[in-house]
Amino acid sequence: MKHENIGRSLGRPRISELKQPTDELILAAAAQLFLHKGFQKVSIEEVAQACNVTKATVYYYFSTKAELYTAAMLAVMERIYELTTQMLKTDIPLHDRLLAVAESHLEATAAIDLNSYLRESQEVLSVQQMQKMKEAEERIFHLLERELEKAINNGDIRKVNAKFAAHAFLSLLRMGNQSLSSGNDLFKDSKEAAKEILDLYWKGLQI
């Protein structure tokens, strides 16, 4: 398909290097669309149009719709992973770090409900592709899990199954996301949502 970018020259890139390479462009458009409409409802044609290229070009870079989907979702999850990593590695108390995570997740459409995405694409993704996506998801859970375990050991929170607690947290963020984007009046804004959710969650972990 394409080999690695070797030896990008330093300094301001020339015009031709300013625009993203086509494959990244496609990936970005695809991610956007898949997140909004789900696997089935996005056609390759649609992705192509969003990038001003032809269907055939999309297939030049991604051999299959499933492949494109996997790549796009992995990219998104990678971004979430990085983001979450950033927020969690500061020095402030866990409560505040979780608040930061919550806020950032609720600002972007960051909390993916992988299960619901996978339901739709099952039987189309290869076992390997599913595996990859599940692993990417796991990594995010692990991030939280580890911090929660530290907090348990510190006595900051009560003794719970940290994995469960991680899932619960992301589940609540998902809910917050949906509420915010569906425009029901549950929360005034994402800041408030983060606060309310973390409040419930944190209290739930006390004693």
Add this chain to the structure above:
Amino acid sequence: MKHENIGRSLGRPRISELKQPTDELILAAAAQLFLHKGFQKVSIEEVAQACNVTKATVYYYFSTKAELYTAAMLAVMERIYELTTQMLKTDIPLHDRLLAVAESHLEATAAIDLNSYLRESQEVLSVQQMQKMKEAEERIFHLLERELEKAINNGDIRKVNAKFAAHAFLSLLRMGNQSLSSGNDLFKDSKEAAKEILDLYWKGLQI
């Protein structure tokens, strides 16, 4: 293509014909399939085969795939509504009633993530159909909402936005459902899942 001619005999129907009228049969099969695979991935043909009728028969009862979908989902939500109503109207303390709700939701595939289902069928459902489904969902939330409000007034739980609390509860149940059905090792069984989830949730509502 063509399935076998099953010579429907005249006169008093045999036992095998005693079962539900065709439309209910279709509805049941459709619900089952839609829940498992989502709107897009279920074909009318599939539903028809599951009922041993032809596509045309499905269309005789339901004018449209979207119509069938809506009907099926409404039926499911109605059942959830009834179920939840049952559990909530007893006399025991709210904590215990919520536990009962949690357990029953986690036993059946009862907790629907309507949002994720709607994402998939957007642009296919008419505004009316979406409206109906959202209303059906709302009814379930209201059920919980009302009880939570009572508990707030009683001083049983702290003062929170009851609607938010209702959403949070169902969100956690959804997560439990997915964990149980995806076979990760978060919970031993649905009973344990219910206990853990309610524990977190209830603590989160205290003070």
Add this chain to the structure above:
Amino acid sequence: MKHENIGRSLGRPRISELKQPTDELILAAAAQLFLHKGFQKVSIEEVAQACNVTKATVYYYFSTKAELYTAAMLAVMERIYELTTQMLKTDIPLHDRLLAVAESHLEATAAIDLNSYLRESQEVLSVQQMQKMKEAEERIFHLLERELEKAINNGDIRKVNAKFAAHAFLSLLRMGNQSLSSGNDLFKDSKEAAKEILDLYWKGLQI
């Protein structure tokens, strides 16, 4: 696919029964096209147009291009089989019966070079489909084989591997067919072709 035509009413068929059922129509057109152009170069669209139906109709009757191809070729081979059976079961000497077979094969495009047809469709036909076609071919060879064996036992022809002799005969007929249809001036007409071919062949079997 379709059940047998039962209870065809006697007498002149009504208009609606006059035209062939659609599936037979498709089969006929497909056979025609596949024989002339080969598997790959015939598109379903083409077949459909030849029958004045839509592609979807073709797929209503034949689930796959390979399926249609198999069905069409089997039908052709079946016809050849019947034809050959007819010619071989008369009472006249084998030489004359073979002449009749030769003539009839050379009149219609009757001698299929299955091998060359299979080469083209390999990797598209399922193992079962290939199996079926090979069996159908075998049946035709067997027909000749049996007669040749009788003749050997009678002392009408010399002792050869009858199977080989059968293959040789059909091979020569194939050649005749191609010469006649490619319009080179090898033969004046199919009658002469039959005569020349049988002459060589029969002499080859003598002593």
Add this chain to the structure above:
Amino acid sequence: MKHENIGRSLGRPRISELKQPTDELILAAAAQLFLHKGFQKVSIEEVAQACNVTKATVYYYFSTKAELYTAAMLAVMERIYELTTQMLKTDIPLHDRLLAVAESHLEATAAIDLNSYLRESQEVLSVQQMQKMKEAEERIFHLLERELEKAINNGDIRKVNAKFAAHAFLSLLRMGNQSLSSGNDLFKDSKEAAKEILDLYWKGLQI
């Protein structure tokens, strides 16, 4: 397309220059593939991969798939022509020379059924290309034809249309080839096949 190879550096070529020039490499791979799979089923990509070059490189040497096909087939036929010429120009009796031809044809995949190859590529080859291929085929037939005519004049074989006899011979060899490569049990090996076929054929030409 390509100018002559001029200025090949003198002296012992380096390893990398030992292998065939790219165009011959492509031609060889193409011939191989086309013979096995037929025109339609071979993609340029496939040919390219078989040579470890890119599609564009193939197009650098051959302007068109049809062009490549023609060139590849002509090369094959040329080889057959040379081979056959070799076998036929010796001094031994015609019968033995034909046996040699038969053996060599049955050892390699040497007997091409041009007609079946042309059927597949019709409408893609230009008239000129078809013409060229037919001429190449003709040359091979002529080779045999001439010898057969001499033999007729000598009284070695009976008076037949020599062209017909040539076609018949190659037709039988084709059959032998297919039998051998399809693995049916008609012949023990190519030697036996050659013997049986020539036996039938030669007897067919006697008196």
Add this chain to the structure above:
DNA sequence: GATGAATGAGACTTCATTCAT
């Protein structure tokens, strides 16, 4: 001499939907 990127055209296939019976 060779190639990476891109594309237009077309192929196979699926599916919701209609309609006459």
Add this chain to the structure above:
DNA sequence: TATGAATGAAGTCTCATTCAT
């Protein structure tokens, strides 16, 4: 009440071919 036959529209994917570098 039920269905067999038919279809239009759309979707995924393949491939020969071009072109700038």
